[in-house]
Amino acid sequence: MKRCLYALMVLVVLLTGCASSGKTFTSSPDKLASSILEQASFTDQLTALPQDAALRLYGLDAGDVDSCSVYVGTGSTAEEIAVFRMKDESLVDTAKQAVDKRIQYQTDNFESYVPTEVPKLEKAVTVTGGTTLIFVVSDDASKAKSVIDSLS
Amino acid sequence: MKKRIIAFLLAAVSLVSLAACQSTSDATVSTSVSSSQPEASATPTPTPEATPTPTPTPTPTPEATPTPDANANTDDSCFDNSAFLGNSLISDLYTYALVTNSDYYFKNGLTVRSVFTEAQAGSETGTPVYDAAVSKHYDKYFLMFGLNELGWSYPEVFIDDYRTLIQTLQKDEPGAEIYVQSLTPVSAKRSKENLYGVTNDRIVEYNDMLRDLCKEMNVTFVDVASAVCNDQGILPDGAAPDGVHLNIDYCKKWVGALRSALEN
Numbered sequence: 442m443k444r445c446l447y448a449l450m451v452l453v454v455l456l457t458g459c460a461s462s463g464k465t466f467t468s469s470p471d472k473l474a475s476s477i478l479e480q481a482s483f484t485d486q487l488t489a490l491p492q493d494a495a496l497r498l499y500g501l502d503a504g505d506v507d508s509c510s511v512y513v514g515t516g517s518t519a520e521e522i523a524v525f526r527m528k529d530e531s532l533v534d535t536a537k538q539a540v541d542k543r544i545q546y547q548t549d550n551f552e553s554y555v556p557t558e559v560p561k562l563e564k565a566v567t568v569t570g571g572t573t574l575i576f577v578v579s580d581d582a583s584k585a586k587s588v589i590d591s592l593s
Numbered sequence: 594m595k596k597r598i599i600a601f602l603l604a605a606v607s608l609v610s611l612a613a614c615q616s617t618s619d620a621t622v623s624t625s626v627s628s629s630q631p632e633a634s635a636t637p638t639p640t641p642e643a644t645p646t647p648t649p650t651p652t653p654t655p656e657a658t659p660t661p662d663a664n665a666n667t668d669d670s671c672f673d674n675s676a677f678l679g680n681s682l683i684s685d686l687y688t689y690a691l692v693t694n695s696d697y698y699f700k701n702g703l704t705v706r707s708v709f710t711e712a713q714a715g716s717e718t719g720t721p722v723y724d725a726a727v728s729k730h731y732d733k734y735f736l737m738f739g740l741n742e743l744g745w746s747y748p749e750v751f752i753d754d755y756r757t758l759i760q761t762l763q764k765d766e767p768g769a770e771i772y773v774q775s776l777t778p779v780s781a782k783r784s785k786e787n788l789y790g791v792t793n794d795r796i797v798e799y800n801d802m803l804r805d806l807c808k809e810m811n812v813t814f815v816d817v818a819s820a821v822c823n824d825q826g827i828l829p830d831g832a833a834p835d836g837v838h839l840n841i842d843y844c845k846k847w848v849g850a851l852r853s854a855l856e857n
Contacts (some may be wrong), residue, residue, distance in 0.1 A: 486834040486843045494690030513688050516681035516701065517835040544714070550714035554681065554701035 465571030470524035481579035485514030514551035519558040523576040536574040611751040679737030698726040705754040739776040744790035771812040783836030807834035
């Protein structure tokens with residue numbers, strides 16, 4: 442029974458942490474990100490980055506990205522919104538890897554400084570659909586997930 | 594037997610999910626803060642003493658700010674071949690991309706002592722922040738430390754350690770210009786909370802000592818605090834969600850103060 446529960450927990454964590462929405466987001470990354478900013482829960486003051494700064498932050502090649510919208514918090518929190526529309530679906534994996542690295546990087550940065558930010562990173566929501574990847578680190582992961590679910 | 598079959602099926606589904614998500618748990622972190630992750634070339638001498646790690650507890654206001662236009666109509670050639678070293682405030686400068694022709698070496702919670710021992714976040718090599726910076730031989734170094742040292746029992750220890758940092762940098766990079774940036778003030782609320790020694794009185798005390806240290810060491814002290822404080826020497830409400838870490842508008846004021854210092 443313990444094994445069964447363990448396997449179930451692993452499944453839940455994986456499905457929560459990274460999910461394919463099964464739909465294609467048609468709204469622009471700017472629109473998607475601003476909707477998340479308005480509707481999800483954040484404690485920090487988020488600032489939109491210019492595209493070149495956003496790509497640098499995530500280590501993404503401008504040649505792979507059609508458009509993007511990234512909001513970052515101050516140095517006091519790990520809160521962040523990133524929406525990347527890649528040039529084709531095969532490049533979404535590249536965006537996923539960039540997001541994984543960003544999570545590791547921020548965890549390393551915050552774990553001994555503001556440890557309360559680490560659970561936010563652990564519960565960060567990553568959703569893909571078509572050529573779009575949406576990544577949100579927020580104060581309330583389940584709310585962020587439901588907001589993303591409502592987007593198209 | 595049934596339970597084992599269920600467990601096996603669930604584990605199999607988990608693996609499929611993992612593959613679909615392409616979770617790169619074994620990926621090496623390469624989000625580089627600087628333009629590269631150079632190996633160490635210097636051998637600094639850190640002081641083996643416990644360092645308190647203040648843990649700011651942010652109580653920010655949820656609010657969005659518009660897209661930055663930090664580099665509009667500005668000449669940033671004064672930052673060519675330069676490096677910023679410091680704590681989480683430097684992280685903000687890097688993230689906001691306010692100066693794009695400089696390299697950044699920082700870690701949240703970094704101090705004048707741990708700069709010799711701690712690697713940047715995401716470092717693949719584990720090279721200490723100081724070593725990573727000096728190995729690239731910059732013309733200018735902009736230092737920003739003190740926030741995480743405010744809780745130290747003796748301010749003199751902070752100044753002694755800062756002196757060691759400057760001396761080591763002068764030895765390793767004899768031709769480089771060194772700029773010591775003042776600590777920035779905190780909000781009235783944050784100062785009143787007095788967590789980990791973070792008060793504006795203490796910040797003024799540290800800045801006065803830093804000013805004297807810079808004279809002694811013949812390096813440039815840059816008073817960035819004046820650029821972000823109000824007429825009472827306090828960080829205005831709304832300048833930082835947690836009363837400490839500046840939002841982009843106030844980071845722009847900070848960079849403006851640096852530009853002015855470099856022009857003079």
